[in-house]
Amino acid sequence: MEIRTPRLTLRSARPDDLAAMHAVLSDPRATRWWSTPPHETLEQTKAWMDGMIANGPDHPDFVIELDGRVIGKAGFYAMPDIGYILHPDVWGRGLAGEAAAAAIDHVFGAHDVDTLTADVDPENAASIRLLERLGFVPSGSGERTWNVGGEWKDSLYYALSRADRAAKRAAQAPA
Numbered sequence: 058m059e060i061r062t063p064r065l066t067l068r069s070a071r072p073d074d075l076a077a078m079h080a081v082l083s084d085p086r087a088t089r090w091w092s093t094p095p096h097e098t099l100e101q102t103k104a105w106m107d108g109m110i111a112n113g114p115d116h117p118d119f120v121i122e123l124d125g126r127v128i129g130k131a132g133f134y135a136m137p138d139i140g141y142i143l144h145p146d147v148w149g150r151g152l153a154g155e156a157a158a159a160a161i162d163h164v165f166g167a168h169d170v171d172t173l174t175a176d177v178d179p180e181n182a183a184s185i186r187l188l189e190r191l192g193f194v195p196s197g198s199g200e201r202t203w204n205v206g207g208e209w210k211d212s213l214y215y216a217l218s219r220a221d222r223a224a225k226r227a228a229q230a231p232a
Contacts, residue, residue: 058114062159065152067119067131070109074120077127078102086145087129090181094206109134117164121156123147131156133164137173154187161191162226165219173222175215176202185213192225193217 060067070078079102081087088095096102109118109130118132121143129143131153141157164170175193177184193215202212 058117058119060119060159060163062155064123065156065159066122067156067159067163068122069114069116070106070118070120070130072106072110074127075099075103075106078106078120078130081129081142081144084145087142090178090184091142092203092205117160117168119156119160121152123152128152129156132160133173136164136168137170139173139175154190157187158191161217161222165222171219173217175217176212177215178203179211179213188215188217191217192221194221 058069076099079096079099082091082093082096082102082105085095096105112118112134116133117136118134119130120127121129121131128147129141131139131141133139139157139160141153141160143153143156161173164173173193174196175188177188179185179198194217195213196216197214199212199214201209203210
């Protein structure tokens, strides 16, 4: 499975992506809002990647390549909840939004799902802005929903319906 955007390639994970994904998942800046602390060993990242690979090539969870280099992941490890993480070296360039939009459009085009969801830390303002730009709307909240490295985190829940995504894409289309 491969999806191309103007700048990115989203594709199924492969074992040779281990070093690049470890560079992302071991970086404390990248994992500040992630569901696990930074990976301390390649073995941790390998176990995480083995799960991603085991889902199979038709599962909509992708590594992201920029200019042939793996820079993160975006997609749906567990449908219908989207997740994304990119190496901090590529932050601030709109790449997370580009990758997430491609994954969302793929899922709505290829799967019988009417609503996608997201779970975001209330302090993660950048991710909240990204979700809202993609058309997600708040749908709830929870306290002490994630224990990450011994610290409890809260959650804001977001949802994106197929109809709302179609309307958002139509509004963004050139006239």
